[in-house]
Amino acid sequence: MKPCEQVLLYAAGELKAQDKAAFEKHLKTCPACQAELKFLAKLDEGLTPPAVPERVITQLFARTTRKKSIWAQFKWELAGIAAAACGAFVWMYLPAHQAFNAHDLVAYMNISADDEYAAFAQELTDMEDYF
Ligand SMILES: [Zn+2]
Structure with a gap:
């Protein structure tokens, strides 16, 4: 040989x-x-299959965990929307603004709330797609 x-x-x-x-x-x-x-x-x-680094597993786990607490991520946005709604509600019922056309204001608020909700829902969908 x-x-x-x-x-x-x-x-x-x-x-x-x-x-x-x-x-x-x-x-x-x-x-x-x-x-x-x-x-x-x-x-x-x-x-030879490469060993998966522990760091990668940790990150994957963190992502999975984060997805479950998605509402916690948006707590400031949610708080903002709630605060704006409360503020508008109080302002609308203050005696000084009684002359304001309450019916129009409610209609306007419903529209903008819908827009905000749509934007928020889109953000959620984007997040879902990302993960
Ligand atoms: Zn040789």
Whole structure:
């Protein structure tokens, strides 16, 4: 067997000690065998499934957990909407504004509340798509 034909056996660790020593001597002087061993090593790396880093698992878990607490993420937006609604409600019923056309105001508030809700719902949908 020519030395170059032993490269696969050498890579597989199947050469006897004597043959192995002889091949390693040959390997030092043979660029073709060196290249083939490098290639085989890369192939071996490619076939071995890489271990998933713990950091990645942690991040994935964090994302999953975050999705469940999506309402908590929007607490300031929700608080803002609630505060605006309360403010408008109080303002509408203050005696000084009794002259204001309450019916028109309620209609306007309903429209803007719908818009706000639509924007908010769209944000939620975007978030769902993102995750
Ligand atoms: Zn060789």
